[in-house]
Amino acid sequence: MYRYTDFDTAFVAERNAQFRAQVERRIDGSLTEDEFKPLRLMNGLYLQLHAYMLRVAVPYGTLNSAQMRQLAMIADRWDKGYGHFTTRQNIQFNWPKLRDVPDMLDALAEVQMHAIQTSGNTIRNVTADHFAGAAADEIADPRPVAELIRQWSTDHPEFQFLPRKFKVAVTGSPNDRAVTKAHDIGLRMVRNDAGDAGFEVIVGGGLGRTPMIGKIINSFLPEADLLPYLEAIVSVWNLLGRRDNKYKSRIKITVHEHGLDDIRARVEERFALLKSAFTGIDQQLYAGIKADFAPPAFSTRDTGPFDLSYANDPVFRAWVDSNVNAHRAPGYAIAQISLKAHGATPGDATSDQMRLMADLAAQYGHDELRVSHEQNIVLPHVHKADLPAVHAALKTLGLATANIGKISDIIACPGMDYCALATARSIPVAQEIATRYNELKLENDIGDLKIKISGCINACGHHHVGHIGILGLDRAGVENYQITLGGDHTETAQVGQRTGPGFAYDEIVPAVERIVDTYLSERTDADETFIDTFRRVGMTPFKTALYGEAEKRAKAA
Amino acid sequence: MPAKFTPKVVTANALLEGDVVYLTARDEWSRRLSDAKVLTDEADAQIRLIDASARASEVVGVYLADVATTDAGPKPTHFREDFRTRGPSNYAHGKQVEAL
Incomplete structure (x- = not known):
């Protein structure tokens, strides 16, 4: 690295x-x-x-x-x-x-870390696919690109007083794990028909008060043009972006108000001016950074210990089935460490847990760890033969929960338990949903289901792109939770649809249960996931499950 | 006709620790809402708010928070203020520790 x-x-x-x-x-x-x-x-x-x-x-x-x-x-x-x-x-x-x-x-x-540009109206920490450099489906490692953008954007004199914050995400894989379509700029590393490396540039995505799916401003940007093109986009927005109203200041609104074609024309014009200012030093830097991210020296070993444990230990098998993903190198795997033990605060790790994860990375993981945007930790390079030992160690500190991608693997912002902007709590809602489904023992039967909870309209908890999204609001001095369904955070990104009126704090977990029960009764078979069922049957059965009785009562009255 | 003035307390966050504080009758900052001076006169409340806001080396973000007056002292009327008296709901890391 x-x-x-x-x-x-x-x-x-x-x-x-x-x-x-x-x-x-x-x-x-x-x-x-x-x-x-x-x-x-x-x-x-x-x-x-x-x-x-x-x-x-x-x-x-x-x-x-x-x-x-x-x-x-x-x-x-x-x-x-x-x-x-x-x-x-x-x-x-x-x-x-x-x-x-x-x-x-x-x-x-x-240890070469800092907190610079983690706040304020600047270009924030560049995010990337948490499987970068490891994923089997990857075209190229997005981290050198992200590091190049970090160096360009850190203390960039033109971009220290932007209209609002600005977020860039990069993925090197067609399966988007970096939510690139919900960022101010999303970059997808692609190759054109001639086999040249470049980027699909997505602009104007974002969640918050006005959720928007990003639009493709350039379907193939040659690799060498990246920084001048990014600089062109940010500088066009820096001048055009609204400073009179902070709810209309993000680039998604600028793109929406001016139209994509107008923005593209302005960016091209600016790019033509800027391109010559980048004399190639950026490409020299990029080449150097790429060398820093050379893959580790993968070893060739017998996977016998893995096969034996997988065949004989059902707890290990369940963990592998939900938390372990395919790696590009033969014999290797990507292991996700769930920070979502049932009833725990999503994304929290104690210092002992951090030290254990560090030890495992040093001993079994080529010294690498990742933080996922889903608030889990990833060991990106573990040989399968070492997975039983990793799993056994994780169990000692409550880190072996086998729930990645399941109903209890909930994204939740800090909400009103910590955040000064929050309008309602989100952590206890996540804790209660996870605890409830652990009691019901339905988690594996339900399968892939993303619940994402935000404690205010700013949507740090990504609720708009949750299969089930929950938004906590203050309604006349009482916590109230709105539900959206059908959101999608992947390459087929979609903003969820609101079900209707919100639910009180003590009604929100039962409401989620009615939604999940509806899915279980509507699905064609156990292989049809929640999102597929929702796309097939639509909102109606879920609405009836949530509000049917109330509507009938209202009509009778 | 202006809205009726409801009882309030002066509250802020301590500069050094960041934790929630309330202004007492003796113009001192207390960590406990029960120590807070309840203000029932609007003009008095505004003056105390201005005076407290000037104490920039002690506190940050001074404002007036609504309270209900009860036999047990002032109580928050909004859930946000209620959480501020206690701390987060996931861990006993805030003021709830002192109450134990």
Whole structure:
């Protein structure tokens, strides 16, 4: 993976020293909160409901074991012994004290991490397929592209005061695991008919208040044109994007208001001007970065231990069937570690769990870990022969839950348990749904089902693209939950449809149960997934299950 | 006719720790809502809000929060304020620890 150059190290050290002085000046009264707030946000420090929160960038979700161990150390020393992995492949510490944050940032710098541009109206952490460099279906590893974009966008002088935040996601696989169609820019690595490498560039996707599926602005952008083309898009939006209304400032609204053709023409015009400014240094950098992401030295070993355990241990078999994915190298597998034990907080890991995952990556996983946008951890390169040992170790700390992609593998934003923007809680809803389906023992029978929960309209929990999406709102001073069905976060992305009026806090889990029961009775057979059944039968039976009785009562009255 | 003024408390987050604080009758910051001075006069509330907002080296984000007055002291009227008195619902990491 990418290692900091001397320039990177010096840059992060200087920013940390600046922030340390800014914190001191805030505490001694030389800076007001109005002056300090933009400075702390530039360094990932938020003030939430009960405490500060430090959001640390995990670039394109890739970590090594030393970095994961350092996160555990930070959690123990300056927080409450745990961290929260987010839908943007980052980690958040929920309880830092203002005075400690400069020390936390220095500790992060020791392992080549930082919190720069994890907040504010800048280009945020670039996200990527969490199976990057490992997936069997991959055309090319998206991480060198993501790293190139990170270097270009970090402290980019033109893009420090954008109309709003800006998010880029990259996938190197036709099966989109990076939700590229719900980002300001989504990049899909493709090859044209001549076999040349390039990108399909998707623009104007996003969730939030006005969910939009991204549109293809360029179906084949040659690889070498990437940075000038991205710079053209962001600079066109930087000038056109609305600054009068923050709900209309994202590029999805700009594209919607001006039309894709108009934006494309402006981008092409800008690109023609910018292209010559990129003299090829970007391509030299890119070549160097690619070398940093050379695949590990995969070994050829007997998979006998795996075959034996798979045949004889039903618990191991269940875990493999749900949590292990195909790897590009023979004999290898991608192992997903679920941070969704039934009843636990989605995405949370204790410091002990972090250390165990780091140890397993070091011992069995070519020292690599990934954070998925679905708030799980991935060991991308494990030899199948080592999977029984990995599974046995994970079991010791409650990390072996076999539920990836299932009803209890829920994305949930922090919601009103932590977030100052939230309008309702989301964590306890996720906990209750997972606990309920664990009791019912229906999880495996239900199969693939994505529930995604957001505690406000900003949609950090991706509810619009959940098969079942849940949005927590404040309705006249009471928590109320709206449901959407039929959302899809993959290459066939779709925004879910609202079922109708929302449900009170104590009604939302029963409402989910009625939806799931309807699916189970409507599906043609156990092979028809929830989303396929929904697409076939439509909203009506689900609506009847949710509101049928109430409507009848209303008519009778 | 302007809306009737409902009882309020001055609340904020502590600058150093970030945790929720309430302004007491003695103009000190307390971690407990039960210590808060309940304000029933609008003009008085506005003055105390302005004074408290000026204490920038102690607190961040000062505002007036609605409360109901009960025999047991002020109680939150909105669920957000109720959570602020306790901490998160998934772990006993907030003020609920002090109550144990």
